[in-house]
Amino acid sequence: MDNIVKAVQTTEKGSRLSALNKYFVEVDAKASKPQIKEAVEKLFGVHVTAVNTANMKSGLRTVRGTRRQVRDSAWKRAIVTVKPGERIEIV
Numbered sequence: 001m002d003n004i005v006k007a008v009q010t011t012e013k014g015s016r017l018s019a020l021n022k023y024f025v026e027v028d029a030k031a032s033k034p035q036i037k038e039a040v041e042k043l044f045g046v047h048v049t050a051v052n053t054a055n056m057k058s059g060l061r062t063v064r065g066t067r068r069q070v071r072d073s074a075w076k077r078a079i080v081t082v083k084p085g086e087r088i089e090i091v
Contacts, residue, residue, distance in 0.1 A: 007026045036051050055074065058074040059071070
């Protein structure tokens with residue numbers, strides 16, 4: 001349970017969803033929804049009402065300033081909905 005939540009993502013879409021009490025969280029690829037819920041509640045001290053997950057596949061990206069391409073690794077993202085009136089503080 002220690003390494004389930006890796007980071008809270010700050011993106012344009014995530015900023016819009018934060019007004020709806022939804023946050024993007026990068027999580028361990030093997031974590032289940034109940035594990036993610038428990039980890040977020042313990043880590044941020046909020047009440048989670050829903051967890052939606054998405055497996056983000058790996059792909060090619062171009063290294064800036066070169067013609068070289070590298071493969072990104074696959075990762076998992078969770079969209080966590082918290083109880084109205086509560087917030088996850090993003091640093």
